[in-house]
Amino acid sequence: MHFVPRFADGQAFPNALGKIVCVGRNYADHAKELDNPVPSEPLLFIKPATSAVELEKPIEAPFSRGEVHYETELALLIGEELTHATTDEAERAVVGIGLALDLTLRDVQARLKEKGHPWEAAKAFDGACPLSAFLPLSQVPNWSALTFSLEVDGEARQHGEGSDMLFPVATLVAEMSRHFTLLPGDVVLTGTPAGVGPLPRGAELHFTLTGGLDITTRVVD
Numbered sequence: 001m002h003f004v005p006r007f008a009d010g011q012a013f014p015n016a017l018g019k020i021v022c023v024g025r026n027y028a029d030h031a032k033e034l035d036n037p038v039p040s041e042p043l044l045f046i047k048p049a050t051s052a053v054e055l056e057k058p059i060e061a062p063f064s065r066g067e068v069h070y071e072t073e074l075a076l077l078i079g080e081e082l083t084h085a086t087t088d089e090a091e092r093a094v095v096g097i098g099l100a101l102d103l104t105l106r107d108v109q110a111r112l113k114e115k116g117h118p119w120e121a122a123k124a125f126d127g128a129c130p131l132s133a134f135l136p137l138s139q140v141p142n143w144s145a146l147t148f149s150l151e152v153d154g155e156a157r158q159h160g161e162g163s164d165m166l167f168p169v170a171t172l173v174a175e176m177s178r179h180f181t182l183l184p185g186d187v188v189l190t191g192t193p194a195g196v197g198p199l200p201r202g203a204e205l206h207f208t209l210t211g212g213l214d215i216t217t218r219v220v221d
Contacts, residue, residue, distance in 0.1 A: 003052040005077050005185060007096060008133040008213065013077065015185030020047040020129055021176050022073075022102060026166050026191025042167050042175050047102075047124045052187075055099065055130040055207070060220045061199055062125060066107035068199045071192035072150040072158045072207065075100040076169065077134045078186040082177040090173035093182070096134025099148060099207050099215070100189050103128045103199070131187065132207070132215055139211040143169045150195070151206040160193035 002016040024043040053059075061068040079095030102123070109122035140146065146162035162168070167175065173188055182188070202221035208214050 003049055003131075005096070005131070005187065006133050008135050013096075013134075013185060015183070017049040017052055018183050018186040019049060019180070020052065020100075020131075020187045020189060021180060021182065022047060022123075022189040023167065023172060023176075023191045026172070027160065027164055027193045028166060029164075029194035039166070042172060044176060044179060045119060045123060046180070047129050047189075050126055051124050051128040052131050053127050053129070055101065055132040056215055056217055058218050058220050059101070059103075059130055059199075059205070060127055061103060062105065062127070063201065065105050067105070069104045069106045069196050070150070070152075070157075070199045070205075071102040071104060071196050072148065072160065073100050073102055073192050074098075074146065074148060074160070074162070074190045074209075075131060075134070076173065076188040076190065078173075078182045078188065079184050081184065082173070082182040085174045085177040085182075087170035087174045090177060091170040094137065094169070094173065094188075096136060097140050097146075097209070097211070098132040098134040099209050099213060100132065100187070101130040102189055102192060103130070106198075129189075130217075132209075132213060135209070135211045135213055141210060146210050148209045149207070152200065153203050154206075157197065158193055158195035164193065165190060
């Protein structure tokens with residue numbers, strides 16, 4: 001079954017989800033908390049459409065494969081084809097903004113990184129990208145004023161601000177389009193702020209995003 005991005009008012013996007021293009025270490029404080037160097041250019045990777053599930057539904061995580069970490073991120077819905085785009089073209093191509101969890105098998109990722117291997121087994125598994133409905137851009141203030149948050153069982157865990165990104169939205173999307181043509185229905189994840197950690201079994205997760213997105217869901221025990 002193909003995952004179709006949807007808007008918060010229930011309207012489905014005309015195109016099915018294509019790919020999810022992600023960036024690692026786009027917040028300096030998150031790079032530091034994992035003892036990683038702050039990158040001088042975006043560190044890009046891709047999750048397939050098969051990794052997407054609805055954030056609003058209970059989250060099933062592969063706990064049998066080791067610690068599963070949550071990483072809350074702004075998600076951008078692409079509405080136009082972009083190849084070698086300018087920052088202005090990139091910004092105009094974003095038609096919706098939402099939230100995503102970049103679920104990560106941290107033990108698996110650590111082993112792969114030690115060997116210099118790709119991360120896909122830790123980042124691209126089925127269900128690795130719970131994805132919310134999208135707000136239309138008319139409901140969203142300027143990028144730098146965006147804030148989002150995650151609470152786990154009522155405790156604040158992550159707080160992100162668009163102004164803290166190392167590579168702002170337009171710059172990031174334009175850079176991605178130099179490497180991968182972005183198509184309508186593709187989604188861009190923009191990196192996670194500090195505060196990542198193990199996803200607790202049975203926990204209640206509460207997400208907010210400037211503009212009116214407010215989601216409560218639960219991790220399957």
